[in-house]
Amino acid sequence: MQNCEVCSKEFNGAFFNSVDKLHSTAVKCINYFNIADYQHVCLKCSNQNYVDAQSRLTDRKEVLTKIIATSIDGVQILTNHSPFDWQYQSIGIVTAQTTVGTGVITEFTSGLRDIVGMGSNRINSKLANAEEICFAQLRVKALLLGANAVIATDIDYGDIGIKSTLMICAAGTAVKVTNTEVLLQPEKIFDYKEATKELQVLSEFNFFS
Numbered sequence: 001m002q003n004c005e006v007c008s009k010e011f012n013g014a015f016f017n018s019v020d021k022l023h024s025t026a027v028k029c030i031n032y033f034n035i036a037d038y039q040h041v042c043l044k045c046s047n048q049n050y051v052d053a054q055s056r057l058t059d060r061k062e063v064l065t066k067i068i069a070t071s072i073d074g075v076q077i078l079t080n081h082s083p084f085d086w087q088y089q090s091i092g093i094v095t096a097q098t099t100v101g102t103g104v105i106t107e108f109t110s111g112l113r114d115i116v117g118m119g120s121n122r123i124n125s126k127l128a129n130a131e132e133i134c135f136a137q138l139r140v141k142a143l144l145l146g147a148n149a150v151i152a153t154d155i156d157y158g159d160i161g162i163k164s165t166l167m168i169c170a171a172g173t174a175v176k177v178t179n180t181e182v183l184l185q186p187e188k189i190f191d192y193k194e195a196t197k198e199l200q201v202l203s204e205f206n207f208f209s
């Protein structure tokens with residue numbers, strides 16, 4: 001039989017006054033954040049550390065998610081087919097799509113004023129937003145393929161037969177640039193990789209939060 005390394009009580013499965021062992025994944029998480037260095041500990045003795053580990057895990061995941069969301073911008077998206085000075089390997093095609101409700105664009109009853117006036121600003125910002133969504137998809141897909149940039153990118157707007165709805169598609173070639181000094185923000189791609197790796201490690205503790 002094992003005993004708790006803090007209170008020395010023996011682990012038992014008794015209904016009353018039971019001494020239960022803290023799950024090994026929770027132990028790993030507490031040790032990972034250097035809150036303690038446990039091997040076999042009971043629930044009572046580890047309670048505060050358990051709570052601390054949970055909150056550290058949640059905080060760290062939030063930080064990493066933010067880093068990942070902002071560092072994907074490091075993946076440049078170009079329309080050029082062979083950017084000057086770039087040495088790269090083509091990895092594969094990446095595509096993205098989203099839809100946007102256009103409202104006034106197809107509603108001719110709204111009149112010209114809406115199209116050239118306030119309405120068009122609203123549409124422009126909607127379209128810009130939709131393009132950003134597509135670019136983010138291209139970037140993430142490129143990173144997942146092990147690429148660090150997207151070239152020969154093409155963006156298309158199409159009617160999908162649903163009233164007042166436009167489909168926006170983007171496609172490009174994901175490439176792995178080897179002379180990374182030509183990239184504008186190669187450090188962001190490094191940050192992305194590090195954050196993704198760490199998040200992967202933390203996912204081992206997922207059930208815990």
Ligand SMILES: [Zn+2]
Nearest residue numbers: 004007042045
């Ligand atoms: Zn104990």
